Each structure stands twice: as C-alpha cells, then as structure tokens.
Amino acid sequence: MNRTKIAVLCCVTAFVAANAGVPASTGLGAGTDAVNERKLAQITPGKSTKAQVKALLGTPWRVVQFNDCGEAMPGQSDETWDYRGRDAGGTFRVHIEFDDGGVAHLIAKVPDIVTGNKGTTATIAPNETMASMRMP
Amino acid sequence: MLTRTLSRFAVGVGVCGVLSLAAATHVFAQVYPPYGPDIPVITNTEPASGAYNEDRAREPAPNPWNEESIWNMKVEGFNDNQARPIYQPLVVNQNGREILYLGNLAGTALNPLTGAQESNGTSIVDVTNVKKPKFLFHIPGPAPIAGSFAAAGAQMARVCGGNTLPNASANGTAGHWYLLRAFGNAGADESHQIWDVTEPSSPKFVTTVLSHLSNTHKSWWECDTGIAYLVAGSKADGWQQSGSTQHLYIYDLSNPAKPVFIRQFGLVGQQPTAPVATAQPCTTAPSDTCYEGTTNPPAGIHGPISMGTAVDRVYMPYGVSAEGVIQIDDRLKLINGCHTSGPGGNPNASRNCANSPTQADLLWPQVSWITMNPENGGHSSMPIFNVPIPEEQTNYLNGQPQSKSLLFVSSEGTANNCFGQAPHEAWILDISSETTPWPIATLNVPQFPGNFCGKGARFGAHAVTEAIYPPYYGKIISVSWFNAGVRVWDIRDPKNPKPVAYYIQAPNANTESSCSTINGATNCFNATMNDYVEYDDRGYIYAADRAGTGVTILSLTGEALQAILPPSE
Numbered sequence: 001m002n003r004t005k006i007a008v009l010c011c012v013t014a015f016v017a018a019n020a021g022v023p024a025s026t027g028l029g030a031g032t033d034a035v036n037e038r039k040l041a042q043i044t045p046g047k048s049t050k051a052q053v054k055a056l057l058g059t060p061w062r063v064v065q066f067n068d069c070g071e072a073m074p075g076q077s078d079e080t081w082d083y084r085g086r087d088a089g090g091t092f093r094v095h096i097e098f099d100d101g102g103v104a105h106l107i108a109k110v111p112d113i114v115t116g117n118k119g120t121t122a123t124i125a126p127n128e129t130m131a132s133m134r135m136p
Numbered sequence: 137m138l139t140r141t142l143s144r145f146a147v148g149v150g151v152c153g154v155l156s157l158a159a160a161t162h163v164f165a166q167v168y169p170p171y172g173p174d175i176p177v178i179t180n181t182e183p184a185s186g187a188y189n190e191d192r193a194r195e196p197a198p199n200p201w202n203e204e205s206i207w208n209m210k211v212e213g214f215n216d217n218q219a220r221p222i223y224q225p226l227v228v229n230q231n232g233r234e235i236l237y238l239g240n241l242a243g244t245a246l247n248p249l250t251g252a253q254e255s256n257g258t259s260i261v262d263v264t265n266v267k268k269p270k271f272l273f274h275i276p277g278p279a280p281i282a283g284s285f286a287a288a289g290a291q292m293a294r295v296c297g298g299n300t301l302p303n304a305s306a307n308g309t310a311g312h313w314y315l316l317r318a319f320g321n322a323g324a325d326e327s328h329q330i331w332d333v334t335e336p337s338s339p340k341f342v343t344t345v346l347s348h349l350s351n352t353h354k355s356w357w358e359c360d361t362g363i364a365y366l367v368a369g370s371k372a373d374g375w376q377q378s379g380s381t382q383h384l385y386i387y388d389l390s391n392p393a394k395p396v397f398i399r400q401f402g403l404v405g406q407q408p409t410a411p412v413a414t415a416q417p418c419t420t421a422p423s424d425t426c427y428e429g430t431t432n433p434p435a436g437i438h439g440p441i442s443m444g445t446a447v448d449r450v451y452m453p454y455g456v457s458a459e460g461v462i463q464i465d466d467r468l469k470l471i472n473g474c475h476t477s478g479p480g481g482n483p484n485a486s487r488n489c490a491n492s493p494t495q496a497d498l499l500w501p502q503v504s505w506i507t508m509n510p511e512n513g514g515h516s517s518m519p520i521f522n523v524p525i526p527e528e529q530t531n532y533l534n535g536q537p538q539s540k541s542l543l544f545v546s547s548e549g550t551a552n553n554c555f556g557q558a559p560h561e562a563w564i565l566d567i568s569s570e571t572t573p574w575p576i577a578t579l580n581v582p583q584f585p586g587n588f589c590g591k592g593a594r595f596g597a598h599a600v601t602e603a604i605y606p607p608y609y610g611k612i613i614s615v616s617w618f619n620a621g622v623r624v625w626d627i628r629d630p631k632n633p634k635p636v637a638y639y640i641q642a643p644n645a646n647t648e649s650s651c652s653t654i655n656g657a658t659n660c661f662n663a664t665m666n667d668y669v670e671y672d673d674r675g676y677i678y679a680a681d682r683a684g685t686g687v688t689i690l691s692l693t694g695e696a697l698q699a700i701l702p703p704s705e
Binding site: 014016050059060062063064065066067068079080082084091093095097100104106108109110112113114115116117118119121122123 | 188192200219221223241242243244245253283284285286287288289291307321416551587590591592607642643644645646648649651657658659661663684
C-alpha cells in the first residue's frame with residue numbers, strides 16, 4: 001500500500017469514526033466549523049441580533065418555533081436557532097433563543113448526550129423575562 | 137372463529153400474533169370514521185367479573201431523564217423526520233401502502249432529499265415496512281413573514297381516498313388520494329390546502345380551501361361524505377374567542393378541487409353579534425345574549441371529531457388548556473341548520489346564519505354541553521361507543537351487562553416545568569345519556585415517580601388517540617403526555633381504567649432543548665415531548681415527538697397485549 005492510499009484510508013477512517021452515532025439528518029458539517037468558543041463568546045444575550053448571529057455563525061442547522069394555536073406560555077414560543085458542533089467533549093448543539101424583537105436572550109451549549117437527571121447551564125440576558133420559578 | 141383462532145395465535149406468539157389479528161381486520165379498517173360510516177362493534181369476551189379484579193404488575197418507575205423508558209411496549213421502527221418537530225401523525229392505508237403523514241410545527245431544517253433548507257410543512261413517510269420507514273417527501277410550509285416563523289408550520293393533516301368521497305366518477309376523484317392540511321398559523325397566506333397525494337412521493341397542489349386565516353389547527357374530514365370541519369380564526373370574520381382564537385369553517389370537500397362553503401360555527405357567545413361587554417353566563421343567567429362556559433367570550437375550539445352518518449354527532453372540545461367546554465352537536469342540524477328546510481334544516485334559521493349566526497342558530501344543533509373546571513380546557517374529545525361492562529348489570533334479574541358509550545377528553549398542559557399550572561389530565565365521560573354527559577374516571581400520570589415537572593419541557597396530557605380500530609377499540613386508549621411519553625390504559629373496566637403500558641423516548645442529537653429558570657438558575661434540558669400517539673390499521677402505534685426527536689413505531693407486549701385478547705385464551 002502506497003502513502004497516498006494510506007492517507008486516503010486514514011482520512012476515511014477518521015471521518016467515519018468522527019461521525020459515528022450521529023443521525024444522518026443532523027447536517028453535521030454545515031456550519032460546524034463556524035461554531036467555536038471564540039465566536040460563541042461574541043454572542044451577547046440581550047444585545048445580539050439575528051443578523052449578527054447569522055453573520056457570525058452562518059445559517060442555523062435548524063430553526064424551531066413552537067407556535068401552537070396561541071397556547072404557548074411566555075417565552076416558550078420564542079424562535080430558537082440551533083447550530084451543531086463538536087469538541088473534545090463530543091457533539092453538541094448551540095441553542096439560541098430570540099425574543100419577538102429578534103434579539104438573542106438565551107444561549108446554551110448543550111451536549112447531545114447528558115447522563116442522569118441533569119440539565120445544562122444557559123446564559124441569559126440581564127433583563128430576562130422568560131418564565132421563571134422559585135422552588136422551596 | 138377466525139378471531140378466536142387468531143387470538144390464540146396472538147397469545148402464542150405475542151406481537152406477531154396481535155398484528156396478525158389486526159391484519160384480519162386490515163382491509164376493513166377504513167370503513168370507520170373518518171374514512172367510512174361504520175362504528176366498530178365491541179365483543180364482550182370477559183367473564184362475569186370483567187376486567188375489574190385482574191391481577192396486574194405494578195407500573196415500573198421510569199429510567200433517568202436522558203434514557204428511554206418502556207413498559208409493555210416494543211420499539212419496531214423509527215424515522216427522524218429530518219429533525220423537524222412534529223405536531224400530528226396520521227397513518228393511512230393507501231391501497232395497501234401504509235403512508236405516514238406528519239404535520240410539523242414551525243421552523244426550518246435541511247431536507248436531504250432536495251439538499252435545501254425547507255420551512256417545516258408536511259412530511260410523508262412510507263411505513264409499510266415498519267422496520268425500515270422510508271421518508272418519501274416533504275411538502276414545505278409557509279416561509280417566515282418579516283423574518284418571523286410565528287405564522288408558519290403545517291400542524292394538521294387529514295387524508296381521504298377519492299374512491300370513498302361521494303360522486304367519485306363525476307368529480308374525477310376516483311383512484312386519487314387527497315391531503316387536507318393546514319398551511320401556516322397566521323398572516324395573509326395562511327390557509328387550509330388540498331394536495332393530491334395519489335403518489336405520496338410526488339404530491340401535487342390542488343387548491344386552497346380558505347385563506348387569510350389565523351390559528352389554523354386540528355380539522356376533521358369525513359371521507360364518505362366529504363364534509364370537512366376546518367379549525368381556524370380570522371381577523372376579519374368578527375368571531376370572538378378568548379385564548380386560542382379558533383372556530384369552525386364547515387365545507388363540503390367531496391370534490392376537493394371545488395370546495396363548497398357551508399357555514400361557520402362556534403360556541404354560544406362567540407358569534408360576531410354576541411354582546412361580549414354585557415353578556416352573562418348561560419349557566420346562571422340564561423338569556424338570548426348569554427355565553428356558554430366560564431369565560432367571556434368562550435375559548436376557541438381545538439379539534440372536532442365527527443362520528444359521521446351512523447351516529448350523527450360531532451364532539452367538540454373548546455378551550456385547549458383552560459376554561460374548557462365540551463359540546464355534543466347533532467351533525468345533520470349542524471351541517472344543514474342554516475337551511476330552513478330539508479333534513480336537519482331549521483325553519484327559523486336567520487338570514488346571516490352561515491357567517492353571522494344568532495344565538496338561536498348556534499343552539500339549533502347543540503345536543504348538550506358540559507363546563508370543565510376552568511383550570512382545564514378541552515383539547516380532545518374522542519367517543520367510543522357501547523363498551524361492555526360485564527361486572528355491572530343493567531338489571532340483576534336479566535343479567536345483561538352494562539354497556540356504556542364513553543367520551544375521552546383531555547386538557548393540554550402548556551407550561552414547561554409545570555410552571556404556574558395545575559395538572560392537566562384526561563377524563564372518561566359517560567355519554568350514554570348524551571344530554572347529560574358525566575365524568576366517571578380520570579386518566580392521570582402523576583409527577584412522581586419520574587419528577588416530570590423538573591425534567592424540562594411540558595408535562596401533562598395533550599391528545600387522545602383518534603385512529604382507533606379493532607381489536608384496540610373499546611379495550612385500550614392512549615394519551616400523549618409530553619415529557620412522560622405515550623401512556624396506554626386498559627379501559628375494559630372504564631370506571632377503573634388501569635395504566636398498562638408506556639413509552640418515553642430517549643433524547644437524541646436532534647432533540648430540541650427546553651430551557652427554564654428555577655431558583656435563579658437557567659438550565660436547558662434535552663427532554664422529548666410526545667405530542668400525539670396514533671394507531672394504524674395493523675395495530676402499530678406511532679409516537680410523534682414535538683421536540684424534533686422523530687417518530688417511533690411501537691407494538692404492544694405483555695399485559696397490554698393481553699388486555700386486547702380474550703382472557704380465556
């Protein structure tokens with residue numbers, strides 16, 4: 001086997017290994033390179049607009065808006081942009097929620113796999129108005 | 137004899153058996169509503185004590201939040217629906233092909249079949265082989281308006297065969313299949329549309345039934361008559377509702393290419409001329425200007441269910457998640473009540489009955505209504521008729537078992553983390569005396585075990601299954617319970633329904649996170665949300681996820697399977 005073949009084989013193997021366990025439709029790759037800590041740090045909840053986020057991270061992998069015959073609770077129907085990425089901890093989604101004015105008010109880097117009964121900490125705008133509650 | 141033979145087979149080989157049992161009724165399934173006029177007949181196969189005192193295993197506690205939990209069910213297949221969040225699944229047997237239609241909530245995602253980001257619309261999946269569902273086509277939804285998806289999505293889907301629709305030859309519908317879907321949720325272009333889905337992998341647009349709508353939602357289409365009950369609102373039509381601004385637009389879609397408007401309809405107090413500022417509740421101050429229910433104007437309708445020509449009744453849930461009213465209407469009077477003569481006609485119908493009815497016009501088809509606790513609303517109201525209750529007799533002297541007609545009602549839990557809401561549940565109403573519906577049991581999923589209020593996303597009831605065929609009819613019922621998954625009850629003893637199966641899908645890489653702030657800390661959770669659970673005519677069960685996790689195809693096992701088989705087997 002010559003060096004070229006070895007190099008191609010290594011690349012293919014690395015690609016397959018890197019994508020193992022990722023559903024086909026995740027679109028991993030589209031925008032993945034654009035998602036890194038340096039760029040995420042430039043998104044400021046309460047300030048960053050859709051246009052600014054798009055200029056920074058590109059077209060989102062997915063947009064979700066849970067509009068359901070007017071029955072959504074405050075904040076629940078916010079438009080959410082998802083980006084996909086991968087780091088040393090594995091694959092993750094960057095979850096950005098926008099308010100009605102098109103300003104990001106919540107951002108979280110959520111691992112695809114979270115074990116146990118746990119959530120992932122999010123960063124919110126200082127004047128956050130999303131539903132919140134206090135428990136005893 | 138055939139059924140008994142197949143039942144024995146089912147006991148012997150479990151899932152394969154029950155699917156074979158269902159297969160025996162396969163070709164007949166589409167004679168039932170909404171496809172045909174027949175109502176399934178429930179055969180009493182229970183001993184004298186019925187299902188009342190059967191030994192049952194205790195319901196097991198679910199696994200940790202990020203794992204699958206499954207009890208008396210088996211996963212048969214899966215499709216990721218291109219990571220789109222699903223509102224409603226519908227499985228239709230199209231000439232032997234089992235086609236799954238998925239109405240999606242708003243947003244965008246990549247369609248690998250086209251290579252394009254497409255606004256969420258209607259997904260079409262061939263599930264003939266449940267082990268290998270094949271995604272055939274995605275009909276895009278409306279584009280965002282001014283950059284916002286608030287008006288987008290295509291949540292609802294109904295399908296009728298052209299051969300079943302009336303006047304098939306004259307209308308040229310013979311051999312065709314038609315999809316009725318909602319197109320968007322608000323804005324000038326939001327509408328109900330018809331598509332020709334004869335070849336599900338290449339749907340063709342037929343027509344727009346009605347446009348300039350808001351809040352399009354859960355419609356119903358009687359395939360054997362063509363009558364469609366479209367749910368939507370409009371800023372221009374003058375109707376008045378609290379909460380979700382929806383009422384009915386009734387059409388004759390027997391020729392899908394040429395919709396014929398029949399009338400608009402809603403609860404008393406919602407009509408354009410209702411004096412909302414001064415109206416008093418009909419319960420305590422009945423008059424010709426009152427309103428029904430606990431709020432003024434009454435909350436909008438969610439999704440009517442017609443039992444067609446055989447029963448001649450339409451069951452209407454209002455309120456969705458609060459201020460609920462359940463209404464039973466005379467179908468013929470509803471359809472023809474704005475005519476002054478003919479079957480169901482109202483000699484005193486007002487001149488503007490079709491678009492701006494009087495209170496008397498709205499009362500003409502009303503058989504009864506029952507007001508819910510205002511912290512709950514009417515989301516679903518699915519009837520099941522003549523359920524035998526062998527352990528209760530109509531008369532001790534004749535020994536005849538009781539037989540009850542039931543209405544399964546649910547209220548939608550709409551808050552993440554149960555925030556600010558009482559539990560939303562489902563109930564069984566006795567409608568044997570249809571002028572006096574009365575609740576006889578509650579279908580409930582407790583917060584514990586599972587700590588579902590802390591899990592993220594919504595917890596509570598959502599929708600009652602609507603596609604219920606033999607052998608499940610009258611034996612089991614399913615309710616989607618958001619982050620607590622698919623829930624199945626044994627209803628053979630409907631006064632004491634028993635939990636018999638559940639399925640909580642594990643989150644995957646496509647699961648949209650739900651975020652909330654508790655005690656000052658904001659966290660996002662990968663929680664699945666079962667939005668709807670529906671059956672096909674082979675007995676497979678479809679769990680559709682609202683959080684983008686896909687659709688899972690299930691079968692029954694264990695005691696859930698036993699519940700639909702004769703105990704003597």
